[in-house]
Amino acid sequence: MTTVDILPHKIDNTHHIQFNLKKNINELNLDFSQFSLLIAFPPCTYFSKAGLHYLNTQQGRKEKQLDDLEMIKNLWKIPIRAKCFENPGGSALNKLWRKADCKIDYRDYADFAKPTCLWLQNLPPLIPEQINLKNYGNFITRMSGNGAKRVERRSATPIEVGYAMVKQWKHCI
Numbered sequence: 737m738t739t740v741d742i743l744p745h746k747i748d749n750t751h752h753i754q755f756n757l758k759k760n761i762n763e764l765n766l767d768f769s770q771f772s773l774l775i776a777f778p779p780c781t782y783f784s785k786a787g788l789h790y791l792n793t794q795q796g797r798k799e800k801q802l803d804d805l806e807m808i809k810n811l812w813k814i815p816i817r818a819k820c821f822e823n824p825g826g827s828a829l830n831k832l833w834r835k836a837d838c839k840i841d842y843r844d845y846a847d848f849a850k851p852t853c854l855w856l857q858n859l860p861p862l863i864p865e866q867i868n869l870k871n872y873g874n875f876i877t878r879m880s881g882n883g884a885k886r887v888e889r890r891s892a893t894p895i896e897v898g899y900a901m902v903k904q905w906k907h908c909i
Contacts, residue, residue, distance in 0.1 A: 773819070778811070819855075840854060862904060
């Protein structure tokens with residue numbers, strides 16, 4: 737598994753590439769034929785319902801939305817057979833790019849509700865299931881705490897959803 741993000745990995749940098757995906761993806765110098773699955777969690781700042789009303793009131797925000805949309809389209813073109821992109825339910829990507837292939841709610845996998853859209857290529861829709869984390873190790877996603885820490889945890893995809901993806905899609909890749 738290889739991860740790519742503009743930020744450093746929080747736990748393990750062994751298989752992590754710190755890179756701004758808004759740049760030319762070819763600069764990564766990766767042999768994409770070595771990968772069978774791309775799961776992307778593009779920033780939702782300019783696509784979620786929570787921020788759409790700022791598009792016309794904050795200067796430069798529409799341009800940033802279009803930049804992020806271009807990045808998403810470029811990622812989708814990467815020659816990896818199976819893909820899944822995630823963004824919150826009601827994402828503007830449904831109108832600006834294409835309609836989501838399926839919708840899930842995190843409460844069907846983890847311990848908090850958050851409607852979420854998935855755009856899929858060569859993958860079946862994700863089926864709701866409660867994941868027994870004892871089968872996967874000591875990784876637990878919990879909605880505890882208040883304020884910024886709670887928002888940070890809520891903005892991240894629960895590890896249980898990732899485990900469901902691996903479990904359900906391992907035969908597709």
